[in-house]
Amino acid sequence: MATRVFNIFCSLILLVIFSIPLLLIIVAVRLTSKGPAIHWSKRIGKDNVIFLMPKFRTMRIDTPQVATHLLSSSGKAENYITPVGSFLRKTSLDELPQIWSVLVGDMNLVGPRPALFNQDDLKELRTQCGVHTLTPGVTGWAQINGRDEIAIPEKVKLDKEYLDHRSFLFDLKILFLTAYKVIVREDVSH
Numbered sequence: 001m002a003t004r005v006f007n008i009f010c011s012l013i014l015l016v017i018f019s020i021p022l023l024l025i026i027v028a029v030r031l032t033s034k035g036p037a038i039h040w041s042k043r044i045g046k047d048n049v050i051f052l053m054p055k056f057r058t059m060r061i062d063t064p065q066v067a068t069h070l071l072s073s074s075g076k077a078e079n080y081i082t083p084v085g086s087f088l089r090k091t092s093l094d095e096l097p098q099i100w101s102v103l104v105g106d107m108n109l110v111g112p113r114p115a116l117f118n119q120d121d122l123k124e125l126r127t128q129c130g131v132h133t134l135t136p137g138v139t140g141w142a143q144i145n146g147r148d149e150i151a152i153p154e155k156v157k158l159d160k161e162y163l164d165h166r167s168f169l170f171d172l173k174i175l176f177l178t179a180y181k182v183i184v185r186e187d188v189s190h
Contacts, residue, residue, distance in 0.1 A: 002168070007109055011102040018096055025056055025084075025093060032083040035061035038097055043114035046135045048127065050117050051106045054097035058085030065118065092182045098138045110171040111137025112159040125156040131163050139178040 015022075029037040039057040042050055042065075063080040081089075088094040101107040107114065114136035115122040126132050137143075142150065142158035150158075162170075 003108060004105070007102050010109055011099045014099050015103070018099070021093070022096055025088065025096070028084045029057055029082065033057070033060060042117035043136065044117060044119070044123050045106055045114060046133065048123060048132050053101050053106065053114055056088050056094040056097060058082055058088050058094050065116070095138060102138060108135045108137045110140055110174045111135050112140050112162065113137065113143055122152050122156070125152060126159060129156055129160045129163070131156065131159040134163060139174060141174060144174060144177045144181055
């Protein structure tokens with residue numbers, strides 16, 4: 001209950017703080033590419049239930065629905081990125097609409113990053129470790145320890161560490177480290 005109250009309180013404050021940047025990004029995305037400013041991505045939530053997670057659209061509307069690192073490994077990611085997409089990703093501003101998912105309870109500020117609906121390997125490993133019982137987060141322990149640069153088994157190991165050591169202070173540490181890494185652009189590869 002305390003986590004939910006904290007998430008609502010913080011998301012309302014963040015919406016106020018970022019209201020002008022949110023509007024500016026919406027305009028920038030709409031002016032530089034066809035399609036909506038927000039992309040609603042099918043993600044795996046708590047107990048493996050699919051939910052729609054909003055992000056600012058950084059890719060063209062004809063981009064395949066696969067994890068970004070899979071597009072990057074094939075050398076095709078740059079073919080799909082929008083004119084402002086690279087900037088939004090490098091600064092993590094594309095993640096701002098997820099404040100909505102926190103506000104409505106689909107996500108927490110901290111938890112394992114929600115897998116894409118078709119990342120069956122990640123879903124299976126998380127389920128085996130009990131991580132699927134957690135509400136996904138905007139940021140998480142695995143996120144600050146390598147993001148998409150770490151292999152799926154390592155990511156799940158870090159998610160399990162989070163499950164085993166969850167606490168309010170641990171969440172605050174993760175939030176602080178996330179802010180630091182975004183500011184210094186550490187582990188931000190796309």
